Amino acid sequence: MFSRRTLAAAFAIAAFASQIQPVHAQMAKMEEHTHKPSAPSTSLSLTVAGKTTTYALADLQAMPQKTVTVHNAHANTDETYTGVLVSDLLAKVGVTPEKLGNKAIYHSYLKAEGTDAYWVLYSATEIEPAMHKSTAIIALTVGGKPIGEDGVFKFVASDDVHPARWVRNLKALTFVTVE
Incomplete structure (x- = not known):
């Protein structure tokens, strides 16, 4: 049959495995945080230098608009945003x-906050x-209608597989170049 050592190892592995959550479950918990109710965004501040x-x-709305169709993994559906x-x-x-210059753009980032x-x-x-290749927009509409519960502004990037980096109720963008 099985030796005590084999059974002990099997129980240890089973106990360890039961404590580890799959990556997608951890991502779902992280993404849940972004869906807590918050005050709707009504203006957007952009800070540079x-x-x-x-x-x-x-x-x-007075600026040129771009439309992107993206897959929203939360809702498991395709959505069309314009902004x-x-x-x-x-x-x-x-x-x-x-x-910025060729080198500075590689040392720069944008913080998007809800x-x-x-x-x-x-x-x-x-x-x-x-x-x-990704298209990053400040969405003003989804499906041709105002964003709704996600505020007036929503940060959407077309190549993000999961919308964890999309920012609902977008209120501020800060552009930083690191020296």
């Missing part, structure tokens, strides 16, 4: 690859269409 500019919905390219908003305040204090980071190259 210590200077903050605040935008209302009408300001972003402003993050790179276009940054260009509006003078942040472009040409002005009204619930949830925040994520994107490298500058992830939000620059000339350097990355």
Whole structure:
């Protein structure tokens, strides 16, 4: 039959395995945090080099719009968002690859923060269409309708497999270059 050593090893492995959660379960818990109710975003601040500019919905609606269709793993459905390219908003305040310089863009990041204090980071190259295939937008509509419970603004990136880095109720963007 089985030796005591074999049975002990089998029980130890079973006990250890029962304590480990699958990665997707851990991600689901992490993503749950981003879905807690929070105050809806009503304006968006953009801070670059210590200077903050605040935008209302009408300001972003007046800019060129980009539409992306992405898969939302939370809802297991495809969704169509329309909004402003993050790179276009940054260009509006003078942040472009040409002005940053070739090396500085590789040392820069964007922090996106929601009204619930949830925040994520994107490298500058992830939000620059000339350097990355992903499309990063500040969504104003989903399915042609206002974002709704996700606030007036929502940060959406087309190549994120899970929407854990999408930011609901987006209230602030901070662009930083690390020296």
